[in-house]
Amino acid sequence: MREANNAEYVGLEDGVSPKLENYTKVSIIPLVFLIFYEVSGGPFGVEDSVQAAGPLLALLGFLLFPFIWSIPEALVTAELGTMFPENGGYVVWVSSALGPFWGFQQGWMKWLSGVIDNALYPVLFLDYLKSAIPILADGFPRMIAVLVLTLALTYMNYRGLTIVGWVAILLGVFSLLPFVVMGFVAIPELEPSRWFVVDLKNVDWALYLNTLFWNLNYWDSISTLAGEVENPGRTLPKALFYALILVVLSYFFPLLIGTGANSVPLDRSVWSDGYFSDIAKILGGVWLRFWVQGASALSNMGMFVAEMSSDSFQLLGMAEYGMLPECFAKRSRYGTPPIGILFSASGVVLLSWLSFQEIVAAENFLYCFGMIMEFVAFVKLRIDQPLASRPYKVPLGTTGAIIMCIPPTLLILVVLVLASVKVMVVSLFAILIGLALQPCLKYSEKKRWLRFSNRSDFQSSERIIEP
Numbered sequence: 001m002r003e004a005n006n007a008e009y010v011g012l013e014d015g016v017s018p019k020l021e022n023y024t025k026v027s028i029i030p031l032v033f034l035i036f037y038e039v040s041g042g043p044f045g046v047e048d049s050v051q052a053a054g055p056l057l058a059l060l061g062f063l064l065f066p067f068i069w070s071i072p073e074a075l076v077t078a079e080l081g082t083m084f085p086e087n088g089g090y091v092v093w094v095s096s097a098l099g100p101f102w103g104f105q106q107g108w109m110k111w112l113s114g115v116i117d118n119a120l121y122p123v124l125f126l127d128y129l130k131s132a133i134p135i136l137a138d139g140f141p142r143m144i145a146v147l148v149l150t151l152a153l154t155y156m157n158y159r160g161l162t163i164v165g166w167v168a169i170l171l172g173v174f175s176l177l178p179f180v181v182m183g184f185v186a187i188p189e190l191e192p193s194r195w196f197v198v199d200l201k202n203v204d205w206a207l208y209l210n211t212l213f214w215n216l217n218y219w220d221s222i223s224t225l226a227g228e229v230e231n232p233g234r235t236l237p238k239a240l241f242y243a244l245i246l247v248v249l250s251y252f253f254p255l256l257i258g259t260g261a262n263s264v265p266l267d268r269s270v271w272s273d274g275y276f277s278d279i280a281k282i283l284g285g286v287w288l289r290f291w292v293q294g295a296s297a298l299s300n301m302g303m304f305v306a307e308m309s310s311d312s313f314q315l316l317g318m319a320e321y322g323m324l325p326e327c328f329a330k331r332s333r334y335g336t337p338p339i340g341i342l343f344s345a346s347g348v349v350l351l352s353w354l355s356f357q358e359i360v361a362a363e364n365f366l367y368c369f370g371m372i373m374e375f376v377a378f379v380k381l382r383i384d385q386p387l388a389s390r391p392y393k394v395p396l397g398t399t400g401a402i403i404m405c406i407p408p409t410l411l412i413l414v415v416l417v418l419a420s421v422k423v424m425v426v427s428l429f430a431i432l433i434g435l436a437l438q439p440c441l442k443y444s445e446k447k448r449w450l451r452f453s454n455r456s457d458f459q460s461s462e463r464i465i466e467p
Contacts, residue, residue: 088317089223233391312340
């Protein structure tokens with residue numbers, strides 16, 4: 001990713017994004033690992049791709065899917081995130097291109113998608129621990145564990161993004177190291193012919209695409225923290241580029257090891273969440289299995305922390321633009337938004353009873369609608385504001401930008417079509433709530449039942465390049 005120009009950022013209007021010199025900004029290394037945990041967190045959860053389609057399609061998926069989806073999404077995020085370096089991210093992009101009503105719908109769908117996604121991580125955390133602590137498998141002890149874990153991780157978010165960023169680094173290194181060790185141990189056993197095993201007549205395409213999509217999306221989530229990033233015009237594109245490489249490698253090489261080692265069975269039915277811990281035991285023994293289990297549990301903690309940071313700062317950004325009550329824009333002494341954190345944590349607790357498959361399918365469905373609006377906003381801003389300052393600009397003209405968005409849009413349509421009826425009904429009901437909620441909030445503002453910021457005019461958002 002290259003930098004297009006050195007133009008200065010000009011705010012939406014004077015005073016829209018408050019200066020936060022008193023708060024520590026996030027630098028590039030913590031930002032890389034925050035993105036890593038927004039998107040990935042390591043290879044935990046990719047096992048279902050082998051179950052759905054076998055070794056060859058699983059490996060090809062994690063090599064080719066980034067070109068169809070991850071790279072276009074990361075490029076759009078880099079351009080619009082530096083064009084609008086403020087909290088709110090994609091909400092601001094869509095509002096500037098399509099108006100505040102659709103900006104609110106974008107915020108509602110993306111926030112709900114993020115909260116649904118975040119409900120997965122305490123569940124996965126306990127799923128990796130239950131083999132060592134069986135009492136956590138179900139019932140009251142599991143419910144208490146979910147609550148305690150959610151509260152502890154929520155407190156980390158409350159204490160500030162600097163803590164979150166450096167914790168993400170430590171967790172990232174610890175999560176990936178056992179797979180480096182596993183790779184060295186597996187070298188004598190690798191049989192390349194096992195990587196080419198495929199049975200096209202026996203492929204669960206819905207599970208396969210949902211697994212790839214879930215493991216390789218959410219590149220845009222970091223944009224909701226753009227106002228907390230040190231020198232976002234330079235830092236954000238570089239961090240996205242480094243994180244993209246880290247994510248792809250963290251998926252592809254563990255899959256090479258697991259599917260290529262002779263001592264690991266290729267029975268697709270056993271390839272489900274948590275199977276990498278069994279592979280570790282086969283290749284290295286109990287000690288390596290415990291390390292992978294610990295790494296996977298901590299990885300889920302890191303993904304939870306990064307996702308909640310994004311979700312809560314998104315609500316803060318929406319409040320700064322008058323989309324939500326002013327209380328959502330208030331910050332703690334650590335610079336974090338406590339009301340947004342509280343709402344996001346409450347949603348996680350309420351949704352943590354759902355199954356893994358239901359959570360993935362529901363959040364993918366809502367996420368798809370939000371991404372369609374992002375691609376539309378990206379193209380429309382290129383057409384309507386060609387001279388606007390873009391510290392990073394995707395090196396394509398308007399026609400090229402449209403062509404770049406076509407493959408991921410087609411993929412979105414496929415994911416939507418493959419969704420179950422249950423997921424479609426629940427997700428469409430959630431969308432209808434958002435369509436009704438925005439007019440209700442505007443009515444409460446008009447009646448002065450709730451207090452809102454008056455900075456809701458997105459029409460002045462054009463950023464002209466200084467000569």
